[in-house]
Amino acid sequence: MATSLNNDSTDAWKAYEKHAFRLAFVYFILQSVPLDWKYYRHLFSVNWLNPTFADFFNISRYTPQFFRQATSADYWGLNTLLDWLVVLIIAAVISLVWYFLENRQRNRPNYRDLYYLLRVILRYRLALGVIAYGLIKFFPLQSPYPSLSNFNTDYGDLSAWKIFSLTLGVAPSFEAVLGGLEILAGLLLLYRGTTAIGAFIVIIFHGNAFLSNLAYEGGEAIYALYLVHIAVFLFLHDAKRIVDLFSLNKPAQPDRYKPAYTQPWQRQLKTGLKSAFILVFVFVFGYKTYAASKTQPYHYPVTPGLSGAQGLYDVSEFSRNGQVHPYSKRDTLRWQDVVFEEWATLSVKTVAKVKPWLGGVEVIHRNDKDRLYELSGTTSRHYYHYSIDSAAQTLRLENKNPNYSDDQFELHYDRPDAHTIRLSGIDARGDSLRVVLHRLDKKYLYEEAQKGGRRGGLIL
Known part of the structure; x- marks a missing residue:
């Protein structure tokens, strides 16, 4: 079909090319133009006098949905291939109606x-989609640096996707390079002459992202494929010319088609819309993302935790219902260790396996307890969001894992010294707990190696 598009007249198109175009036109319009009222509800709920980078990202993330998968997304769920099938069926019906109506009219569309x-x-x-993902990589936010709890989780207790993300998180420079490549592809898509180059970069980059999500059990496989199939359609326009010129050493004629602007305001409108897009979705979105990267990664909560408590704690004493549980690798009731994060998250390692919350979907949440990245893909730690009543010296704990939504309880705390925390209270099962925690001065090999590298030496 790409070759025939270079002809000067629509009449030069073959019948099957017209049928294919009508189907493709309706299908891609349905895929790319938001028709979901929930999208516009979110769009008009944004404070456009002071938008956040999350507002821009959620706008860029739209795909049509008819079957909402279970997900923690704020505005829409996880896209599936069933949604694509519904779009294709609707497009087929509309294209047939278009065909019959067109045959009854004398003035046919160009x-x-x-x-x-x-x-x-x-x-x-496509530019909006890849620039949005490029920005959260260029200012390394998509895969943040591992939390203290992550550093104290055994490799085998993490899902494949969490390992993939953490591996990227400890290499922020590499993550920024990947983001820069996506941004470059998005900018190339904004100009007709460089569209094929930008689309080719997207095909390679997000094709790899699609395969990575399949291999590592991530949640973004369908969205990556969504971007790829748009890029393929755009690339096909120039594919024959590129093959002829670079592979077959044949002459290739450029596409000389230009839209006819009969009024000056039409050209001005085109220039204004492109300028507005670049201003809002490149510069403003870019600045907002940069500002967010300097405050706090969006995957982690921002509410401060218990003052001065951050660290890894050994559970030196543990009793349940008055019965002392000595340290044991087989006791599924005993806590093994506890981590207090810098923010209001407390994680508890147990021998009993935890039903993991499998993340991998890129969602930006406003509420701390909805930010599940730190616990996603973990099978050995319970993560609790907690609130502090400093007057009563109590911690109100809520298990962040949606599989344990009923796990909520309150513990009294006291701190006899800077390295000890004593907890007591009744857990969600109604059992009384008494726990003595002692902070460990643990060194982490990766961080020590980083310090050694900055000094020009090696730590073995």
Whole structure:
């Protein structure tokens, strides 16, 4: 179909090319133009006088959905191939209606103009998607540095996707390079002459992201494929010319089609819309993402935790219902160790396996207890969001794992010295607990190696 589009007249199109175009036109419009009322509800709920980078990212993340998967997403669920099938069926019906209506009319639409319009919509939709993901990588937010609890979780107790993400998180420079490549691809898509280059980069980059999500059991496989299939459609426009020129050493004619602007305001509107897109979704979005990277990674809570308590704690004493539980690798009731994060999260390691919350979907949450990255893919630690009543010296704990939503209880704490915390109270099962925690001065090999590298030496 790409070759025939270079002809000057729509009449030069073959019948099957027109059928294919009508189907493709309706299908990609349904895929790329938001038609879900919930999307606009969110769009108009944004404070556009002071938007956050999360507002921009959630806007960029739209895909049509008919089957909402179970997810913790704030605005829409996880896209599935069933949604694509529904879109394709709707597009097939509409394209058939279009065909019958067109045969009854004398004035038929100019397919070349429609094809140009479709490419413009898809170019900007794809640019928005890849720039959004590029920015949260360029200012390393998508895969943050591991938390203290992550450092104290055995490798075998982490899911494949969590290991993948943590591995990227300890290499922020590499993450920034990946983000820069995505941003470059997005910028190239904004101009017709460089669209093929930008689309080719997206095919390679997000094709790899699609395969990585499949291999490591991530949650972004379908969205990565969504971006890839738009990029493939855009690339096909120039594919034959590229193959002829670079592979077959044949002459290739450029696409000389240009839309006809009969009024000056039409060209001005085009320039204004492109300038507004670049201003809002590149510069403003970029600045907001940069500002967020300097405050706190969005995957982790921001509410401060118990003052001066951050660290890894050995459970030196543990009793349940008055019965002392000595340290044991087989006791599923006893706590093994406890981590107090810098923020209001407390994690408890146990021998009993935890039903993991499998993350991998890129969602930016406003509420601390909804930020599940730190616990996703973990099978040996319970993560509790807690609130502090400093007057009564109590901690109100809520298990952040949605699989344990009923695990909520309150513990009294006291701190006889700077390295000891004593906890007592009734847990969610109604059992009385008494726990004595002693902070460990643990060194972490990766961080020590980083310090050694900055001094120019090695730590063995």
